[in-house]
Amino acid sequence: xxxxxxxxxxxxxSTDPASARLNLGVALQLLSQxxxxxxxxxxxxxxAWLQAIVDALCDLSSRDPLxxxxxxxxxxxxxxREIDRVARVGEPALVLMVDIDRFKAVNDTHGHAAGxxxxxxxxxxxxxxxxPMDTVARFGGEEFAVILPNCPPAFGQTVAERxxxxxxxxxxxxxxxxxxxxxxxxxxxxxxxxVRSSAPLWIERADQQLYRAKTTGRNRACLEQxxxxxxxxxxxxxxxxxxxxxxxxxxx
Amino acid sequence: xxxxxxxxxxxxxxxxxxxxxxAVTSGKGGVGKTFVSANxxxxxxxxxERVLVLDADLGLANLDVVLNLFPKITxxxxxxxxxxxxxxxxxxxxxxxxLLAGSGLVEYSRLTPEVRDKLLEIIQALAPRFxxxxxxxxxxxxxxxxxxxxxxxxxLVVATPEPTSLTDAYATIKVLATQQQRTSLSLAVxxxxxxxxxxxxxxxxxxxxxRFVTPTMADPSVAFRLExxxxxxxxxxxxxxxxxxxxxxxxxxxxxxxxxxxxxxxRLAAS
Numbered sequence: 001x002x003x004x005x006x007x008x009x010x011x012x013x014s015t016d017p018a019s020a021r022l023n024l025g026v027a028l029q030l031l032s033q034x035x036x037x038x039x040x041x042x043x044x045x046x047x048a049w050l051q052a053i054v055d056a057l058c059d060l061s062s063r064d065p066l067x068x069x070x071x072x073x074x075x076x077x078x079x080x081r082e083i084d085r086v087a088r089v090g091e092p093a094l095v096l097m098v099d100i101d102r103f104k105a106v107n108d109t110h111g112h113a114a115g116x117x118x119x120x121x122x123x124x125x126x127x128x129x130x131x132p133m134d135t136v137a138r139f140g141g142e143e144f145a146v147i148l149p150n151c152p153p154a155f156g157q158t159v160a161e162r163x164x165x166x167x168x169x170x171x172x173x174x175x176x177x178x179x180x181x182x183x184x185x186x187x188x189x190x191x192x193x194x195v196r197s198s199a200p201l202w203i204e205r206a207d208q209q210l211y212r213a214k215t216t217g218r219n220r221a222c223l224e225q226x227x228x229x230x231x232x233x234x235x236x237x238x239x240x241x242x243x244x245x246x247x248x249x250x251x252x
Numbered sequence: 253x254x255x256x257x258x259x260x261x262x263x264x265x266x267x268x269x270x271x272x273x274x275a276v277t278s279g280k281g282g283v284g285k286t287f288v289s290a291n292x293x294x295x296x297x298x299x300x301e302r303v304l305v306l307d308a309d310l311g312l313a314n315l316d317v318v319l320n321l322f323p324k325i326t327x328x329x330x331x332x333x334x335x336x337x338x339x340x341x342x343x344x345x346x347x348x349x350x351l352l353a354g355s356g357l358v359e360y361s362r363l364t365p366e367v368r369d370k371l372l373e374i375i376q377a378l379a380p381r382f383x384x385x386x387x388x389x390x391x392x393x394x395x396x397x398x399x400x401x402x403x404x405x406x407x408l409v410v411a412t413p414e415p416t417s418l419t420d421a422y423a424t425i426k427v428l429a430t431q432q433q434r435t436s437l438s439l440a441v442x443x444x445x446x447x448x449x450x451x452x453x454x455x456x457x458x459x460x461x462x463r464f465v466t467p468t469m470a471d472p473s474v475a476f477r478l479e480x481x482x483x484x485x486x487x488x489x490x491x492x493x494x495x496x497x498x499x500x501x502x503x504x505x506x507x508x509x510x511x512x513x514x515x516x517x518x519r520l521a522a523s
Contacts, residue, residue: 200365201363201395231419231422231426236419238459238460
């Protein structure tokens with residue numbers, strides 16, 4: 001799965017004094033185990049080689065090992081960036097919180113290995129249903145989060161429904177002769193255009209919708225009613241339209 | 253739904269509160285919202301009310317400039333726990349009390365659970381002590397503005413006849429009607445070129461609201477009502493008073509604009 005990682009130069013093998021003082025054994029071992037490839041072309045101990053290690057470590061620290069999705073740390077960074085973008089650019093964005101229904105029962109009945117397979121299956125389904133620009137993260141346990149930048153309100157329910165159906169229709173082989181299906185509940189909240197929100201509040205609002213999905217029967221997507229602050233051409237036309245200078249109020 | 257709602261509907265104002273809480277907002281900035289808040293407060297004092305103006309324009313406040321007050325203790329110190337609420341309440345020239353935001357509140361210009369709790373706490377502490385609280389919100393329709401408005405019983409939207417101001421006022425009305433399920437709002441039109449222009453504008457806005465907003469509301473059978481509570485004529489004395497950093501009602505009480513504001517106060521006090 002990965003090319004052999006160059007081993008750490010021992011002693012003064014490197015001519016670079018900085019890297020000679022660094023103890024990179026643990027880092028290299030971590031990267032090797034996680035299947036990261038280091039550039040074979042770079043000279044071991046060179047600045048470019050060190051940069052590659054740092055980049056690989058950054059990547060490693062932003063991913064969830066089981067699913068390969070963004071982890072919670074990366075999700076929070078991406079969410080903060082999205083909040084800044086929404087406030088500045090004014091494109092609406094959507095956050096979805098996704099939770100596997102009755103996951104504990106899967107673990108209890110089929111074991112933790114099966115539970116892991118279910119989590120991996122849902123992770124893959126999520127990734128397949130969204131655009132490359134969207135951030136899919138494992139939020140914790142059996143909970144996932146998705147950030148959809150530039151997501152118009154009309155599109156949100158469609159994408160949430162697509163995810164829900166994809167998972168519902170999937171079949172997971174957890175052991176030979178043993179297949180199972182799971183469902184998910186989805187809660188979503190929009191960051192309205194031009195509005196500067198905060199990360200905890202945005203997640204809290206999506207969580208409220210997730211709670212609503214759970215309490216109204218699971219296997220459903222509940223999205224917060226988006227704040228419609230856009231004024232359409234039709235509305236403006238009427239606001240400044242032909243009757244602009246007519247006193248339409250009856251003077252009584 | 254049993255979980256606390258955050259920004260979508262008006263916060264239940266606890267029973268036993270005395271003050272009528274009026275949020276003054278505008279959508280677009282620069283339409284005279286703070287000027288209206290300050291002078292309306294002075295006019296309400298003349299109607300015999302005990303009035304407090306809460307500067308909720310966290311981050312970009314200019315009520316201090318309008319009132320020519322530059323206090324050492326502000327809402328910022330109350331937020332950080334450095335001062336008590338009473339230490340931050342000032343007497344403004346028009347005979348009303350005022351709680352100024354102070355410039356240090358930029359860090360609070362995002363609605364965090366902390367800002368939410370603090371604002372609610374402050375309103376609850378102030379309400380029993382006044383007849384009316386005016387919340388001067390920031391421009392725009394940010395989370396903080398929407399939350400501050402959700403604390404109020406009534407909302408006054410200030411607009412000017414300019415198309416940009418009308419569009420933003422309309423967007424604000426739309427958000428408040430759909431998100432906070434409000435069924436009525438008050439409108440004040442500032443800088444009208446003639447008396448009657450405000451009525452035309454109210455009619456225009458109402459017409460678009462009837463056509464585009466009411467059908468999308470939770471209960472479309474309830475007609476959303478926009479009520480004109482005042483028109484303030486374009487008046488050079490306003491500019492003069494603002495530049496002197498004095499209240500119009502104190503400096504030029506006989507001006508047309510001052511009469512417009514006094515009329516608004518009379519209508520509010522009577523309702």
